[in-house]
Amino acid sequence: MATLVTGATGFLGSHIARKLAERGDDVKLLVRKTSKTINIDDIKAERVYGDVTDIESVRKAIEGCDTLYHTAGIVSFKQADYKKMEEVNVGGTNNVFTAAMEAGVKKAVYTSSVAAIGLKPGKEPADEETPFDPAGTDIQYIKSKYYAEQEALKFFEKGLPLVIVNPSIVIGAGDVYVSTSGIILWYCKRRLPGYTDGGINLVDAEDVAAGHLLAAEKGKLGERYILSNRNITIKELFEVLEKVTGIPRPRMKIPYPLAYLGAFIAERIFGISAPNYVAPIYSFDRNKGDCSVTGGYVYRGAALPALHGVYLFADYCSGRIWSLVRAADGAWERQAFASVDFQVSSFGEDEAGELYVLDHRGGAVYQLAANP
Numbered sequence: 001m002a003t004l005v006t007g008a009t010g011f012l013g014s015h016i017a018r019k020l021a022e023r024g025d026d027v028k029l030l031v032r033k034t035s036k037t038i039n040i041d042d043i044k045a046e047r048v049y050g051d052v053t054d055i056e057s058v059r060k061a062i063e064g065c066d067t068l069y070h071t072a073g074i075v076s077f078k079q080a081d082y083k084k085m086e087e088v089n090v091g092g093t094n095n096v097f098t099a100a101m102e103a104g105v106k107k108a109v110y111t112s113s114v115a116a117i118g119l120k121p122g123k124e125p126a127d128e129e130t131p132f133d134p135a136g137t138d139i140q141y142i143k144s145k146y147y148a149e150q151e152a153l154k155f156f157e158k159g160l161p162l163v164i165v166n167p168s169i170v171i172g173a174g175d176v177y178v179s180t181s182g183i184i185l186w187y188c189k190r191r192l193p194g195y196t197d198g199g200i201n202l203v204d205a206e207d208v209a210a211g212h213l214l215a216a217e218k219g220k221l222g223e224r225y226i227l228s229n230r231n232i233t234i235k236e237l238f239e240v241l242e243k244v245t246g247i248p249r250p251r252m253k254i255p256y257p258l259a260y261l262g263a264f265i266a267e268r269i270f271g272i273s274a275p276n277y278v279a280p281i282y283s284f285d286r287n288k289g290d291c292s293v294t295g296g297y298v299y300r301g302a303a304l305p306a307l308h309g310v311y312l313f314a315d316y317c318s319g320r321i322w323s324l325v326r327a328a329d330g331a332w333e334r335q336a337f338a339s340v341d342f343q344v345s346s347f348g349e350d351e352a353g354e355l356y357v358l359d360h361r362g363g364a365v366y367q368l369a370a371n372p
Contacts, residue, residue, distance in 0.1 A: 001106075002026040004065040005045075006052055006096055007072030011175045012111065012167070014039035015209035016069050021045055030061045030072070039174045052092030058099040065103065069212055070096045071111040073148070075141060075179040082140045089144040090151055097155040097162075108162045109215050112149040114201070114226060115142040117166055125231070128166070128224050149224075156222050163219035165212055168228035172205030187241050187249075194252035195234045196259045202237070203229040 003020055007013035008029035017040060020027045027045035030052070031037065040047075050057025052072045062068065073089045074081060093110070100108050118132035134143050149164060156162040175181045186192050211227040219225060232240075238249035 001066035002028050002046075002064050003067040003069065004028045004030060004062050005069045005071065006030045006058075006092075007070070007111075008045075009035040009037050009040055010071065010177065011039075011172075011179055012170055012205055012208060013069070013071035014043070014174050015172070015205045016071060016212050017045060018043055019209050019213060020069075028061060028065060030058065036176050038176060052096055053087055055095040055099060058095050059102065062099050062103045062105070066106040067216060068096070068100050068105050068108040069111070069216070070108065070152075071212075072096070073111070073145075077139065077141055085141060085144040089148045093148040093151045097152060097160055101155060101158065101160050106161060107216050108155075108160055109212055109219070110149070110152045110162060110164045111212070112152070112164050112166045112224065113142075113145045114166045114168045114228065115139075116146040116149045117226070128226055153222075161221050163215045163221060164224035165208075165215050165219075166224055166226045167208045167211075168201035168203050168226070170205050170208050171202050174205065183237075184241065187238065188245060188247060190247065192238075192250050194250045194254040195238055196254050197234075199231050199233050200237055201228050201231050203227060 003025050005013055005017045005020070005027065008017045009031055017027055017029055021043050027043075029040060029043075029045050029047050030050050031040075031047050032051050033049050048057075048061040050061050052058060052070075070093065072092055074085045076085060097108065097110075114126075116132055117126050117128070118130040118136075120126050120130055132146050134146050137143065152162060152164060169180050171181055171184070178185065183192075207229075208227045211225070215225055235253075241247070242249040
């Protein structure tokens with residue numbers, strides 16, 4: 001029997017799909033025709049085109065599957081996405097688990113969020129048993145995750161063998177839609193004038209993916225499991241980012257009431273929220289000093305020095321390295337240069353002009369060579 005992963009082209013879903021494929025599972029991926037597939041292009045799995053909002057396509061995808069990982073969802077704080085979040089996060093969950101019940105799935109894992117878990121008084125940490133009151137927040141994304149989780153629990157009560165996982169803020173390679181890495185990009189772009197009181201909990205995507213597989217293997221039906229890391233303050237986060245990036249952290253502490261007022265005016269009055277960054281691809285020739293914009297885009301990428309006349313850039317999300325070539329019409333085109341199984345985090349060259357890249361996860365250094 002096979003395993004179906006929804007949301008497989010996304011950030012977390014692609015990590016889960018990769019781990020399943022690497023251990024030899026028969027994997028099926030529910031893929032929207034409009035999705036960016038860079039995260040799954042090299043994963044050995046069957047693609048089934050569909051959408052969680054289209055129950056017939058879900059029914060087709062889940063045929064022959066006994067295990068389900070439902071990770072599909074929208075993370076957004078934009079007013080324009082409120083209705084879409086309701087349709088995908090809540091309505092999509094209903095569709096997926098309706099199809100799962102009909103197909104007789106033996107184990108389903110639902111990706112919820114710590115956002116669907118309430119807060120305890122004072123500084124006492126919340127846990128899986130902490131109740132959530134949707135009336136206590138105006139953030140529609142949080143409400144959508146809570147209502148989606150409640151929808152999932154209804155199916156457990158009907159007999160669906162379900163386990164729920166509640167990740168905190170997931171970061172790592174593969175965030176092609178910039179769903180959770182916005183604050184890091186804002187930091188790198190020096191868009192954050194200061195910091196406020198408060199904390200955050202960041203967890204690596206690979207750890208969360210491993211937690212999903214463990215939930216399917218060992219999770220108690222009907223239970224939910226928090227997948228998180230250490231709680232840190234915003235100031236501590238900026239100190240880490242300063243150490244990692246070399247970019248000086250904001251030193252000004254902004255009073256919470258002032259920060260809240262600014263956010264309220266920006267979102268409620270002007271409809272402004274944190275954007276998802278997409279950066280244009282540039283190539284450059286160090287000797288000639290020219291810089292051209294290609295027709296494509298790279299997420300959290302960087303241009304690399306020209307290697308033997310070949311212009312390169314690294315996609316920090318997928319770890320892939322691409323070359324840029326001129327098409328007949330003079331426009332730049334992207335071509336595969338090297339597909340590497342690690343996260344490129346930085347690069348450098350030695351005195352001889354040879355180019356090296358650093359594997360962020362493994363700590364190894366690799367030399368790049370142009371194909372003859």
